[in-house]
Amino acid sequence: MSKIQIIIDRKEPSNEEISKRKNFDEIMRKINLSRSLLRSPWFYGAIGFSGILSFILLTF
Amino acid sequence: MATNLNYHQSSLVLSEELTIIEKAKRNPQFFAPLYNKYYEVIFRYIYKRVDEQESAYDITSCVFVKAMGALNKFEFRGVPFSSWLFRIAKSELYQSFRDQKARRTINIDSVTIVQMVDEICDDRSEENREKLLKSLTLLKENELQLIEMRFFEKRSFREIGEIIGLTENNAKVKTFRALAKLKKKFNKQQYE
Numbered sequence: 001m002s003k004i005q006i007i008i009d010r011k012e013p014s015n016e017e018i019s020k021r022k023n024f025d026e027i028m029r030k031i032n033l034s035r036s037l038l039r040s041p042w043f044y045g046a047i048g049f050s051g052i053l054s055f056i057l058l059t060f
Numbered sequence: 061m062a063t064n065l066n067y068h069q070s071s072l073v074l075s076e077e078l079t080i081i082e083k084a085k086r087n088p089q090f091f092a093p094l095y096n097k098y099y100e101v102i103f104r105y106i107y108k109r110v111d112e113q114e115s116a117y118d119i120t121s122c123v124f125v126k127a128m129g130a131l132n133k134f135e136f137r138g139v140p141f142s143s144w145l146f147r148i149a150k151s152e153l154y155q156s157f158r159d160q161k162a163r164r165t166i167n168i169d170s171v172t173i174v175q176m177v178d179e180i181c182d183d184r185s186e187e188n189r190e191k192l193l194k195s196l197t198l199l200k201e202n203e204l205q206l207i208e209m210r211f212f213e214k215r216s217f218r219e220i221g222e223i224i225g226l227t228e229n230n231a232k233v234k235t236f237r238a239l240a241k242l243k244k245k246f247n248k249q250q251y252e
Contacts, residue, residue: 004197004204005111005165008173013113018100021117024092030125031088 069140077141085131095124098142102149108167108208109153115162123149143222150205150223166196166204172212179211180243188246195245203238210235 069077083090102123107116126148134144156162177188196204202224209215209223221231 003164005163006193006197007111007165007167009169010167012104013107015100018103021103022096022099023121024095027095027121027124027128028088030121031128034125034129 074138074140078136081131081134081136081141084128085134088128088131091128091131094141098145099124101142102145105146105149105213106153108213109165110156110162111165112162115156119149119152119156119162122152126152139222143219146223147225164201166193166208168193168196168212176211179239180246191246191249192242194249195242198245199238199242202234203241206231206235206238207242211239 077094080090080093084094099120103116103120106119106123107113110116110119123145127145130148134141153162157164173189173192174184177184177192180192181188196207199207205224206220209220210217215223217232217235218228220226220235221228224231226234
């Protein structure tokens with residue numbers, strides 16, 4: 001498979017088509033999801049646990 | 061050469077954008093006007109560089125999630141907010157190519173092909189058009205990017221510079237170097 005593909009005269013989607021795909025609520029949902037994950041004690045707990053586990057595995 | 065008039069904005073518009081950004085840093089809901097304003101230009105920038113329309117929508121969505129997540133790091137430098145979004149779009153595009161979620165694509169129209177052939181030689185033959193397309197695929201990514209932005213998308217050197225983080229003059233110099241490289245690749249094929 002060639003690395004770069006060339007498309008000539010491809011039809012551009014109309015402004016209306018593109019507008020229909022706008023979904024700010026979906027973006028907000030993803031932002032809130034990542035923020036709630038960062039605020040979750042489980043997130044830091046999992047990082048801490050894997051850190052300790054890696055330390056033990058590397059040391060012994 | 062026509063320039064992208066939507067890109068160049070008055071200082072009043074820039075300061076209005078800055079106010080929205082400052083509000084959005086405190087509450088992401090305030091980002092909505094910027095999302096609505098720039099969604100289409102970012103989508104079209106991505107669409108021109110990927111093979112599938114759905115991938116372009118997915119990457120566009122990732123760009124805005126990334127932008128909103130990193131908004132606190134945004135520093136106003138007197139240029140349109142879109143230049144920051146374009147930089148994120150560029151990095152998201154490369155990530156998609158690396159992850160093989162999208163394929164690097166050059167979207168070009170027949171008129172631009174003829175204009176580009178005219179830049180390189182006097183003969184608009186089918187053979188030369190083919191050679192031009194082949195030469196484009198032989199360029200390095202950063203060179204191709206400059207050619208795309210200047211000759212396919214008709215962006216000003218100022219805008220190109222702001223998108224790729226160069227001065228206007230540097231963007232101009234690098235674009236002409238990329239064009240010279242394209243000509244070299246094209247001519248090399250003449251003798252192969």
